[in-house]
Amino acid sequence: MMVFVFGFAMIIQYFIPHQASEWVNAFLMDWMMIIGVFALALGIWSLIKVSWDKIKYKKPNWEYAIVTLAGLFLMIFFGFDYFRHFSTPIGSDNYMYVHFYRHIVIPIQSTMFSLLAFFIASAAYRAFRARSLLATLLLIAALVIMLRFNPLLGPIQPIMEKFSVWLLNVPNLAAKRAIVIGVGLGMVATALKVILGIERAYLGKD
Amino acid sequence: MSFDRRWVFLSLAIVCVGTYLWDFSVPITISEEARSIYDEVAALKEGDMIYMSVDYDPNALAELHPTTYALAELCFRKKVKVIFGTLSNLGQGMVDQVLHDISDSLRDTATYNGVFYEGREIVNGVDYVFLGYKPYPAMVIQAMGLDFRVPFPTDYYGTPIDSIPIMQGTKNFDQCKLVVDMAAGNVAEMWITYGHGNYGVPLALAVTGVMGADMYPYLRSGQIFGLAAGLLGAAQLEKLCDNPGRAMDGMRIQLFAHILIILFIIMGNIGFLATRKLNKLK
Numbered sequence: 001m002m003v004f005v006f007g008f009a010m011i012i013q014y015f016i017p018h019q020a021s022e023w024v025n026a027f028l029m030d031w032m033m034i035i036g037v038f039a040l041a042l043g044i045w046s047l048i049k050v051s052w053d054k055i056k057y058k059k060p061n062w063e064y065a066i067v068t069l070a071g072l073f074l075m076i077f078f079g080f081d082y083f084r085h086f087s088t089p090i091g092s093d094n095y096m097y098v099h100f101y102r103h104i105v106i107p108i109q110s111t112m113f114s115l116l117a118f119f120i121a122s123a124a125y126r127a128f129r130a131r132s133l134l135a136t137l138l139l140i141a142a143l144v145i146m147l148r149f150n151p152l153l154g155p156i157q158p159i160m161e162k163f164s165v166w167l168l169n170v171p172n173l174a175a176k177r178a179i180v181i182g183v184g185l186g187m188v189a190t191a192l193k194v195i196l197g198i199e200r201a202y203l204g205k206d
Numbered sequence: 207m208s209f210d211r212r213w214v215f216l217s218l219a220i221v222c223v224g225t226y227l228w229d230f231s232v233p234i235t236i237s238e239e240a241r242s243i244y245d246e247v248a249a250l251k252e253g254d255m256i257y258m259s260v261d262y263d264p265n266a267l268a269e270l271h272p273t274t275y276a277l278a279e280l281c282f283r284k285k286v287k288v289i290f291g292t293l294s295n296l297g298q299g300m301v302d303q304v305l306h307d308i309s310d311s312l313r314d315t316a317t318y319n320g321v322f323y324e325g326r327e328i329v330n331g332v333d334y335v336f337l338g339y340k341p342y343p344a345m346v347i348q349a350m351g352l353d354f355r356v357p358f359p360t361d362y363y364g365t366p367i368d369s370i371p372i373m374q375g376t377k378n379f380d381q382c383k384l385v386v387d388m389a390a391g392n393v394a395e396m397w398i399t400y401g402h403g404n405y406g407v408p409l410a411l412a413v414t415g416v417m418g419a420d421m422y423p424y425l426r427s428g429q430i431f432g433l434a435a436g437l438l439g440a441a442q443l444e445k446l447c448d449n450p451g452r453a454m455d456g457m458r459i460q461l462f463a464h465i466l467i468i469l470f471i472i473m474g475n476i477g478f479l480a481t482r483k484l485n486k487l488k
Contacts, residue, residue: 035340106264113265
């Protein structure tokens with residue numbers, strides 16, 4: 001019932017260009033953000049529980065769970081400026097917080113993503129085979145896109161560039177546009193089903 | 207034809223480390239979509255305001271950080287006011303790092319594209335404001351379109367928005383000449399749907415390389431006016447801004463890594479076709 005009422009109310013609100021309607025929109029958006037922050041509390045509790053269970057029952061790789069919890073509590077400690085400031089963001093300037101972010105979080109995240117380059121190289125070697133006509137077209141398209149701005153090609157480079165512009169702006173654009181329109185129509189259908197109560201999977205019921 | 211993929215990893219590692227240590231530059235060809243971003247930002251006048259949304263985590267740092275540095279420095283040199291925001295929960299550190307590094311760089315006088323710029327200090331609240339992070343990107347974009355104060359009553363440092371000089375008379379995107387979104391996820395499409403779709407704000411995107419091809423429909427329909435994809439896009443912007451940095455350095459590594467991958471693909475296909483012919487003869 002609530003989904004139905006609020007769903008239709010927000011649809012109607014979108015088309016009312018009055019200040020009162022905008023106020024309702026802003027008010028509900030504030031509530032959305034407040035509710036969203038509760039997901040943070042749930043996430044933190046879930047992480048602590050899973051890690052603690054791992055340590056308590058000595059599950060495989062339980063030592064890493066100690067590192068996880070230590071990292072979590074240390075960053076909270078530094079982020080609240082050694083538990084001196086809870087209601088101001090002054091902890092974001094805390095030396096240790098900034099230091100940990102710049103010299104641990106950034107290198108670790110960048111490294112994890114950089115590993116993809118090696119797996120992509122290996123996957124490209126295995127996947128780009130001229131097994132059929134379509135596979136050959138895929139292979140040619142991949143080679144053209146990779147080589148389009150390569151200065152070592154000499155006089156061929158402008159031709160590669162023109163071909164890559166055509167590839168991106170004609171077949172790629174057509175296919176992507178069809179996918180986006182299909183996804184958009186699917187989203188409208190799903191949203192209507194949720195508002196009308198036909199789709200109730202989000203409630204956890206069958 | 208197959209061989210242990212660890213040889214692929216090793217070859218790629220050698221090429222990447224070798225080209226990193228051997229310092230040389232490669233010519234950068236400028237694409238029309240990257241030039242569009244530069245032309246619009248370069249046409250801004252002193253006192254104009256833009257919104258820069260830094261919506262990426264450290265895992266996309268290599269591809270998107272150089273774009274942020276190049277565009278932010280160009281804006282500050284031209285005395286354009288910048289509102290920074292982030293819709294990524296680790297993006298706050300990214301913005302903090304950019305502001306810290308650019309503040310140092312701006313103290314030096316410099317000449318870019320033949321234009322001389324005096325060294326200057328940038329002041330928080332006067333030259334820029336950093337609004338911070340809030341969850342639910344779609345909600346935040348829609349709320350900012352109504353009024354920046356709805357999702358961000360204070361800036362990242364806890365200062366009430368109404369007491370910040372740069373935000374006097376600034377209500378929402380109507381006061382911003384354009385929005386540049388540096389994104390590594392589906393936030394880019396949220397900016398198109400809610401930012402440009404609802405409020406008509408001129409929007410440019412800088413996205414990771416894998417997302418670049420997906421953004422062409424929006425470019426050709428006019429929903430975004432410019433696109434910088436991946437490290438190449440960042441290098442193109444650095445070249446246009448006449449401010450070489452990590453992206454232009456990274457292009458020589460990417461160039462030879464691509465050549466190596468292509469060689470492996472050719473090798474694999476030669477082996478595959480030879481094997482197929484052998485099987486047919488049998």
